[in-house]
Amino acid sequence: MGNRIIVMEDDKFLREFYSFVFRKMKITADILEDGDLFFQKLEAEHYDLVIMDLSLKNTYYNNEKVDGVALSRMVKKNNKLKHIPVIVVTAHLVNYHSKHLFDDSLADDYVIKPIGDVNVFIEKIENTIEQFKQN
Numbered sequence: 001m002g003n004r005i006i007v008m009e010d011d012k013f014l015r016e017f018y019s020f021v022f023r024k025m026k027i028t029a030d031i032l033e034d035g036d037l038f039f040q041k042l043e044a045e046h047y048d049l050v051i052m053d054l055s056l057k058n059t060y061y062n063n064e065k066v067d068g069v070a071l072s073r074m075v076k077k078n079n080k081l082k083h084i085p086v087i088v089v090t091a092h093l094v095n096y097h098s099k100h101l102f103d104d105s106l107a108d109d110y111v112i113k114p115i116g117d118v119n120v121f122i123e124k125i126e127n128t129i130e131q132f133k134q135n
Helices: 012-025 035-044 068-077 096-105 118-134
Strands: 004-008 028-032 049-053 086-090 109-112
Touching (some): 004 012, 004 035, 012 118, 028 035, 035 068, 049 068, 049 118, 068 086, 068 096, 086 118
Parallel strands (some): 004 049, 049 086
16 A cells, blocks of 8 residues: 655645645645644544645634644644654744744654755655654
8 A cells, every 4th residue: 555645735836746746656645725624534544644834824723723833733642643744844944933833843854945856855755654654
């Protein structure tokens, strides 16, 4: 069975980018921006990885506006879901503010966008999935 990824992204261009990359990798990817649907799918289906945009602007969960920091933290604090690795994606440069956001998210790793080298991005995804499958 191939790897499955769920992506939370509200930018249309990046949604298309992820769709293209994961199709080329032969990875099944659900690319969403709806927080309620995100958790419904996470609880009902098997996923090997979550990719989470930190600065979601149009995302709601339980009728409340949420960002990727909050959603990532909810995944990692949920006993049924915390085994799924989370990679957060942020446009913030690596500085105190972005380190704080990453720490608050409880995510397992991060990627800075724009994603300049797709091969490095793919390698990070593959390594993270493999690392968590071994644990």
